[in-house]
Amino acid sequence: MRWSAFLLCLLVALRALGGEFGLRIGQPTLDRWMYPFDFEPGNRVTASTFASFDSRFDTRDAQFLLGWDTAALVAPKAAPARYLLRRVRVSVTVSRDKTFFYDPTYDSYVTYMTNQPGYVVDGDLGRPIELYGAGFRGGFTAETFLENSAYGPLNAFTSSNISIATRNAFAAQFDARGELIDLANHVGQANATWTNAPFEARPWAVGQTTNAAPGELVPEDSVLTFELDLTDPLVVGYVQGALANGRLRFFISSLSPAQQATVGGTGNGGFGSYPLYANKENALYDPPKLELDGALITDEDSDTDGLPDDWERFYFGDITATPEADPDGDGADNRREYATGTQPLAAASAFRLLASTFDADGQVQVRFTTAPGRTYRVEVSADQQNWSPAQGQLTYPATGVAEFTEQRLNLPPAVPPFGFCRVVIE
Numbered sequence: 001m002r003w004s005a006f007l008l009c010l011l012v013a014l015r016a017l018g019g020e021f022g023l024r025i026g027q028p029t030l031d032r033w034m035y036p037f038d039f040e041p042g043n044r045v046t047a048s049t050f051a052s053f054d055s056r057f058d059t060r061d062a063q064f065l066l067g068w069d070t071a072a073l074v075a076p077k078a079a080p081a082r083y084l085l086r087r088v089r090v091s092v093t094v095s096r097d098k099t100f101f102y103d104p105t106y107d108s109y110v111t112y113m114t115n116q117p118g119y120v121v122d123g124d125l126g127r128p129i130e131l132y133g134a135g136f137r138g139g140f141t142a143e144t145f146l147e148n149s150a151y152g153p154l155n156a157f158t159s160s161n162i163s164i165a166t167r168n169a170f171a172a173q174f175d176a177r178g179e180l181i182d183l184a185n186h187v188g189q190a191n192a193t194w195t196n197a198p199f200e201a202r203p204w205a206v207g208q209t210t211n212a213a214p215g216e217l218v219p220e221d222s223v224l225t226f227e228l229d230l231t232d233p234l235v236v237g238y239v240q241g242a243l244a245n246g247r248l249r250f251f252i253s254s255l256s257p258a259q260q261a262t263v264g265g266t267g268n269g270g271f272g273s274y275p276l277y278a279n280k281e282n283a284l285y286d287p288p289k290l291e292l293d294g295a296l297i298t299d300e301d302s303d304t305d306g307l308p309d310d311w312e313r314f315y316f317g318d319i320t321a322t323p324e325a326d327p328d329g330d331g332a333d334n335r336r337e338y339a340t341g342t343q344p345l346a347a348a349s350a351f352r353l354l355a356s357t358f359d360a361d362g363q364v365q366v367r368f369t370t371a372p373g374r375t376y377r378v379e380v381s382a383d384q385q386n387w388s389p390a391q392g393q394l395t396y397p398a399t400g401v402a403e404f405t406e407q408r409l410n411l412p413p414a415v416p417p418f419g420f421c422r423v424v425i426e
Ligand SMILES: [Ca+2]
Pocket: 103, 107, 122, 123, 124, 125, 126, 127, 128
């Protein structure tokens, strides 16, 4: 009794209330094979990912949802920008021997559209296994969607009444507006209810293994490791928001060919060559695993220099950094790097205005770099005294770059066009 009380205290003390954290969670809170015809969701010992080119089904037909609840290990409910990340890594164990070819690099969507214009032959054997964020619909959220929640809106469905793009949880990526979108049908799926144009997916990670060379069949018990792309502020922002929420959710998805005939659709149907992974219910193989290293930044500032201790330690290892210094020589001193959410030891990471122009109609366009966990708004002024918010749209045309276009002119253009704008970072 005494011993267990002590253990409890120790666990509480280990939870990161601030400062560095290093999670090694060898068991997910939930894992779910997200496939329409999984009639025992949450209980299966294996999950697979594959494509269907039958127009009745999502092209990314079988997906694998993974979730880790983190609130017991990293304090939730802080502002998302306070969670700084060094590494986010997910790994899964392959539970069937040599059923798919190892491809460690992304294949463009055009390599799947075998009988459509624009088709390009896949240049390397096999299909990559990809990791993405998780999106929810049908009233579900990361809180409420569980291992055994309903697949979609129908209580009972058959292969003829199920419709595409209706699954309640789906592999998702950020679109140009910075919103999470379902990418189940991005390679040119077409039917009466789905007429969207194809688009490129951008995996947050592609599964890597040392158990096979590219193009070789992957043996049973291989570990596929997904190292998250932390150069994308939107992806980092997703993980930050998940830690603040105490629930981290990812999807594994691949367009590996499934063993079924291609009915008037596109793609390499006909031969099964898809992977199988062990779920946490599987006693024979290691379960999916999360490794997450970072720091939670609290306000504590022992040397009262305006740079929080945790921030200084995260980047410099101690608290001797000064706000005026610019150790990476990018023109942004440490105070500014901290305020704008950029990295003080990386010259490529700094807030920069990349362009500010009037177009032919006198509409303002501003391009600038972005950082994780920050929001941006643009204000305009004729005299640099009175500022008003610009009405317009923020888009993310490239990784780490935002573009603001004013939709309704607040400031009539002078001749020649002249005015001031500023970007406010929150
Ligand atoms: Ca390939």
